[in-house]
């Protein structure tokens with residue numbers, strides 16, 4: 288029985304790997320950077336004595352996801368915990384955005400989450416146990432100008448996960464979405480603007496919130512009290528107020 292963590296090469300994915308390995312889970316680590324994955328896998332083996340398998344893949348591609356499932360099948364590895372964590376954001380006006388990058392963002396943040404859940408859920412149901420953790424974001428709670436596609440992909444993750452939670456409620460499989468706010472990872476670097484939202488939580492705090500929610504069988508949870516309060520207001524405010532406010536928070540100087 289293995290826990291498959293996507294985006295395991297750093298940030299939240301690495302924190303999920305450490306937590307799961309500390310609980311005694313064997314790991315399957317997936318992302319594109321093989322060297323980073325190997326380093327984290329070696330660490331998990333040495334520190335926690337677990338099996339850790341590295342399978343590099345670009346998960347924005349449907350064929351790569353199918354090949355990942357096929358490879359696990361060939362190796363006789365059963366996925367008991369799936370953490371759909373891999374994702375990235377783009378910052379900037381849509382009119383200026385790179386179309387290929389936007390398609391990759393949608394393919395990874397939405398396509399991989401739905402597809403990998405579809406690939407591994409039947410095995411969990413058959414086995415009579417399993418967990419699916421999908422990493423959404425507080426960006427799911429309101430549209431965000433200059434991060435329009437990213438926020439929409441995270442709304443997809445939250446909506447998809449809550450529906451799946453209900454579909455699996457009467458089964459032993461647990462499903463939850465974690466909505467982190469700004470967290471101290473390479474995310475903003477990758478998005479091209481590391482000065483955005485400086486007040487950040489740690490990956491370990493996000494992981495702790497996730498497993499508390501999973502234990503309580505919550506459909507979703509927001510990490511951190513301040514994020515939860517902000518999220519609540521974003522959800523109840525009319526769009527004509529919430530959307531300009533979101534723009535001011537994310538890109539105060541870019542109008």
Ligand SMILES: NC(=O)c1ccc[n+]([C@@H]2O[C@H](COP(=O)([O-])OP(=O)(O)OC[C@H]3O[C@@H](n4cnc5c(N)ncnc54)[C@H](OP(=O)(O)O)[C@@H]3O)[C@@H](O)[C@H]2O)c1
Pocket residue numbers: 293294295296297298299300317318319320321323344345346347372373374375376395422423424425466467468469470471472473474475477
């Ligand atoms: N940090 C935040 O403030 C924050 C807030 C809310 C939600 N989130 C979400 O948290 C998740 C993890 O992000 P993070 O904060 O840990 O940022 P990160 O450090 O940039 O990690 C992103 C991970 O995704 C992987 N990845 C990117 N493109 C990929 C692809 N095409 N195929 C496979 N893996 C890919 C990266 O690995 P490789 O480069 O090796 O492929 C990396 O491991 C994301 O879904 C993000 O949207 C982050």
